[in-house]
Amino acid sequence: MKNTAMPYLIIFAFGIVAIFFMSFIGLNNMDEIAAEKEGGGDKAEEQVAASPEDTYKQSCIACHGDQYQGAVGPALTGTGDRHSKEELVDILTNGTANGMPGGLVAGQEDAMAEWLMTLK
Numbered sequence: 012m013k014n015t016a017m018p019y020l021i022i023f024a025f026g027i028v029a030i031f032f033m034s035f036i037g038l039n040n041m042d043e044i045a046a047e048k049e050g051g052g053d054k055a056e057e058q059v060a061a062s063p064e065d066t067y068k069q070s071c072i073a074c075h076g077d078q079y080q081g082a083v084g085p086a087l088t089g090t091g092d093r094h095s096k097e098e099l100v101d102i103l104t105n106g107t108a109n110g111m112p113g114g115l116v117a118g119q120e121d122a123m124a125e126w127l128m129t130l131k
């Protein structure tokens with residue numbers, strides 16, 4: 012009796028262990044999926060918060076005008092005709108001697124330069 016029951020008990024024990032194991036894998040995956048979702052959310056937020064247009068409204072509008080028409084600073088319409096992207100990145104990073112402050116768009120110079128070139 013003991014000898015015939017033993018293999019079943021072992022299989023039974025393995026089964027329990029397997030169920031535990033699988034549920035832990037499941038929990039792990041759940042965490043990963045949750046983390047991915049959170050990561051994705053952050054990304055979307057960053058993109059929204061860091062859109063060049065929003066940055067413009069925050070940091071540039073006072074000197075360049077709400078229609079890019081210029082105020083203290085020159086008009087920014089047609090900027091892409093006057094400057095290459097590299098020049099714009101340089102202006103945004105270092106500013107100019109004549110009153111354009113540098114460093115206003117830290118980390119966003121590339122996107123900002125590309126966006127500036129689209130202003131007509």
Ligand code: HEC
Nearest residue numbers: 070071074083084085090093107108109110111112115116
């Ligand atoms: C304190 C006022 C001020 C602020 C704020 C400011 N600018 Fe300027 N900006 C200027 C002035 C003044 C010039 C002209 C500088 C020169 O001719 O050397 C200028 C020049 C520029 C130019 C070059 C234009 C051209 O045709 O040569 C660009 C591009 C520019 N600004 C973009 C921006 C952006 C983008 C922001 C916001 C991140 C910004 N500026 C914020 C004052 C400002």
